[in-house]
Amino acid sequence: MKINVAILGAGGMGETVIKHLRDCPQAGRIVAYDIRKERLEELKKLHNVDVSADLNQVLADPTIRVVFITSSNDSHKALTIAALEAGKAVMCEKPMATTLADAEEMVNAAEHTKGFLQIGFELRYSKLYTKVKDWIDEGLLGQVVNTHCLYCSSVYTKDAWRNKLSAGDTFPERLSHYVDLTRWWIGSEVSEVYSACSPNVVPYTEVRDNYHTTYRFKNGAVSHISYYMNYPAMFRGDPLADSVTDLQLGDGHKLRYIIVGTKGAAETDVFYRHIKRWQFSDTPERMVSDWVENLTWNYKEDQIHYHNTHDQTLDIVRRVAEGLPPKTSARDALQTMRLCFAAIESADEKRSVSLGNQ
Ligand SMILES: NC(=O)c1ccc[n+]([C@@H]2O[C@H](COP(=O)([O-])OP(=O)(O)OC[C@H]3O[C@@H](n4cnc5c(N)ncnc54)[C@H](O)[C@@H]3O)[C@@H](O)[C@H]2O)c1
Incomplete structure (x- = not known):
């Protein structure tokens, strides 16, 4: 019907x-x-x-x-x-x-x-990030203890509503996806958040153009996001582009996660189009990590791999x-929003913010 x-x-x-x-x-x-x-x-x-x-x-x-x-x-x-x-x-x-x-x-x-x-x-539908979730669910990474996200996005145009405080801050608008992912992967709630922001470089935005935010989860895991709107973007044909030729214009130029668990690690890179996995093992000398999977995709499949x-x-x-x-309840999404607004509060007040999940 x-x-x-x-x-x-x-x-x-x-x-x-x-x-x-x-x-x-x-x-x-x-x-x-x-x-x-x-x-x-x-x-x-x-x-x-x-x-x-x-x-x-x-x-x-x-x-x-x-x-x-x-x-x-x-x-x-x-x-x-x-x-x-x-x-x-x-x-x-x-x-x-x-x-x-x-x-x-x-x-x-x-x-x-x-x-x-x-x-x-x-992003919970993205082939790239659901692959990481599958690895976690299969136990291949062990318990996820650390995640790091480096994201350098494009700069807003001067007339964009996103520049205005009335749109909310940068964190909910631009970074909510990326804290939602780490909540999903880590499978625990956040107990504490700390954000620091430097002065803006992009002169015409009322909202922040950078965030450096660390979350501590109730199960001990820690995740960090470093976000720059103010680190220059490269565009298609730019001779300095160190990435593949068909960059995803409009969304930025660097977006990499490192996900470390007790049994292995993973790395995702949107602009280099790869997903890598390492497996840890013990030897008499030291712990070693073997690179066991390296997946990639064609730029024509960008949409389903990223913003699906x-x-x-x-x-x-x-x-x-x-x-x-719904696939994910609105109350679950509200938890992600709580983390976004706590990140703003921390940056505004220059102190860590407790989420009450000790
Ligand atoms: N999930 C994602 O990856 C993703 C990507 C892009 C945008 N978005 C979100 O989608 C929304 C729209 O973004 P966009 O890029 O399309 O912006 P846009 O500026 O292109 O479009 C926004 C539209 O909303 C209309 N509008 C404003 N107030 C309205 C109202 N009260 N009633 C009806 N229409 C109204 C405007 O006239 C405009 O046509 C935003 O919330 C944005 O955060 C999400």
Whole structure:
């Protein structure tokens, strides 16, 4: 049975979801809603979708069973709660909201209405990062004790809403994916977080352009993220590019994780397109680590290996059509948001923040 779908917020991400829905066997009619009428006309021509500039009309349509909230961050809470109260299943893009209190209200609304709410942490669908999760679940890494993420992203354009404090800070907007991954891999909750940020280099952002954040987990594991928006990006054709030729423009130029467990280690690199695994063993002289797996992929498969919004979109529509719950609960996603806002608090107040999971 096909179900109709609405896209609330028809910018870049909304258009991406529309394209994915074309591959979805359960998706029927697609309706796009936005506050920008000219953008709706553009989408109608480009993708032959129905459009509406009237939110109440969209939410009152009983044939629309699921909505994708792909608008700017400041509108996520109001749209999510309105859609849940109208009885729609909701996928809301990360970050859930611009404050923790708003994110909590959204989860409470989902639980109160017994509605479906999944947050757009699509890295849990990525072939790259699910490979690491599989290795962990198979016991190949032992207990994960350390993770390190180095991420150098592209710089926001001057007119981007992401530059403004009203979008929330950089951490929820840009880094929530990366703390969500480490929570997923480590399988424990965070007890303490410490963030330090240097003065901004990008002069026109109201938000921070760097973060150095360390999380201590209840089970003893430690994860660290070093983020730079201010470390110059290389672009396609740049003679200094030390990476492969088809760089993923728009998302940056370095994104590497090191994941260390008690029995082995792994490394993922988005821009060099590799996933490596080492296995530890004991010898009379010392512990040794053997390189046992080295996987790579073609640039044409970047989407499913990295930001796999394609499979996430199809999975969500299938779940709603079949009456299944979200892959990951909204309350679980709220835990990730809690870590994002704790990282901001730590940077603001220049002290570590306890999450109360001692
Ligand atoms: N998961 C990911 O990897 C990923 C990638 C990109 C963007 N995103 C998220 O998707 C969302 C949209 O990002 P984008 O890059 O498409 O931004 P964008 O600026 O291209 O599009 C945002 C759209 O939202 C519309 N909008 C603003 N307020 C609205 C409201 N109240 N009702 C309806 N529409 C409204 C704007 O008119 C615009 O068309 C953001 O939350 C962003 O964080 C997630």
